[in-house]
Amino acid sequence: MSTRIVGIGGSVDPGSQSGYALEAVLARARDGGAEVSSFTGRGLDFPPYHSGAQPPPTARDYVEAVRAADAVVISSPGYHGTVSGLVKNALDYLEELRTDDRPYLHGRAVGLIAVARGWQAAVTTLTTLRQVTHALRGWPTPLGMAVNSAVTRFDATGATEDGAVRTAVGLLTRQLLDFRPPG
Numbered sequence: 001m002s003t004r005i006v007g008i009g010g011s012v013d014p015g016s017q018s019g020y021a022l023e024a025v026l027a028r029a030r031d032g033g034a035e036v037s038s039f040t041g042r043g044l045d046f047p048p049y050h051s052g053a054q055p056p057p058t059a060r061d062y063v064e065a066v067r068a069a070d071a072v073v074i075s076s077p078g079y080h081g082t083v084s085g086l087v088k089n090a091l092d093y094l095e096e097l098r099t100d101d102r103p104y105l106h107g108r109a110v111g112l113i114a115v116a117r118g119w120q121a122a123v124t125t126l127t128t129l130r131q132v133t134h135a136l137r138g139w140p141t142p143l144g145m146a147v148n149s150a151v152t153r154f155d156a157t158g159a160t161e162d163g164a165v166r167t168a169v170g171l172l173t174r175q176l177l178d179f180r181p182p183g
């Protein structure tokens with residue numbers, strides 16, 4: 001059976017580089033035989049999560065997709081040095097998986113991408129995504145991607161002329177596809 005991968009992230013801005021970077025990894029995963037779906041930009045525009053929330057249908061679809069996933073890719077823009085509210089709110093919705101047999105992101109590899117218009121926020125945002133992934137009991141891949149959108153540009157297909165970033169995309173995707181949960 002092919003690996004089911006769910007992509008989460010991007011911003012609502014046209015040409016979102018965090019959205020396109022996510023597509024770069026998802027496209028590579030598709031080429032590697034994975035079954036891929038994604039929730040990006042306005043597709044993540046859910047009301048603020050709170051305990052006991054009644055998630056709207058779009059958020060329920062998203063939660064169900066993550067519930068069924070073998071691996072996840074999260075790509076956030078760096079907003080004021082950290083994860084954007086849109087992406088963090090979507091991650092908060094994973095509280096709906098708390099009582100599952102595989103709670104939260106248990107047993108899943110999680111590829112992480114942070115894109116900011118400078119190195120400082122790219123790196124601090126990536127570090128935060130790792131902390132959130134650990135809190136959600138997921139397994140961050142050894143390689144995470146910190147991308148500086150002032151240096152590296154992706155197009156809508158996830159293509160980039162930055163060879164080093166292309167190599168990183170390939171490595172991160174391989175780590176996602178090769179991951180086997182312990183036990």
Ligand SMILES: Cc1cc2nc3c(=O)[nH]c(=O)nc-3n(C[C@H](O)[C@H](O)[C@H](O)COP(=O)(O)O)c2cc1C
Pocket residue numbers: 010011012013015016017018019076077078079080081082115116117118119121122149
């Ligand atoms: C509200 C807001 C806050 C931002 N804060 C930062 C920041 O602290 N550091 C930085 O390098 N870029 C910052 N940016 C720029 C984004 O990180 C940059 O546009 C990047 O390409 C990712 O966003 P995108 O997916 O919309 O392209 C900010 C952008 C917005 C809209």
